[in-house]
Amino acid sequence: MPQNYSDQHEISRALRVDHAGETGARRIYEGQLAVLGNHPVAQEIRHMRDQEQEHLDTFDALLNEYEVRPSLLSPFWNGAGFALGAITAAMGTKAAMACTIAVEEVIGTHYDRQAKSIPKSHQDEGALVKTLERFRDEELEHRDIAKDHDGEKAIGYPIMRRVIQAGCRVAIKVAERV
Ligand SMILES: [Fe+2]
């Protein structure tokens, strides 16, 4: 754990927003599965859901280790994630995959930035940086799975991507603070 107050503060914010993000991410895939559970693509969605669960479990443990409280809006991230997943899935598999591309692009970039911004002077945080880098790679793999399943061919893809990414960025700002 970092000794320096400002580093601790920075890491607390990072862990809180990551925990909130993974809460939402897992629920997006659960929302998709509620609609597409019997579709051939469900196998891929389950694979992504299981990885989000592992990410969430990791941040659960890190919140405990660093004594950081979760976002007060956790119930909201749960509901919003599920709704986003279920609504896009109801529009079809391509729309569900479009949602995945949009979300995972933002999360992948977010983890990349975090991994690079954690102070290198704190060797204790080396393991945390490694974790963030692995998660970044897995989120980008999710994006690629969604591209392989024609997410970019969804009707209204550019606008959908823009709206969902704007929502994700607002959620990140809010979850850092609340
Ligand atoms: Fe994740």
Ligand SMILES: [Fe+2]
């Ligand atoms: Fe992901």
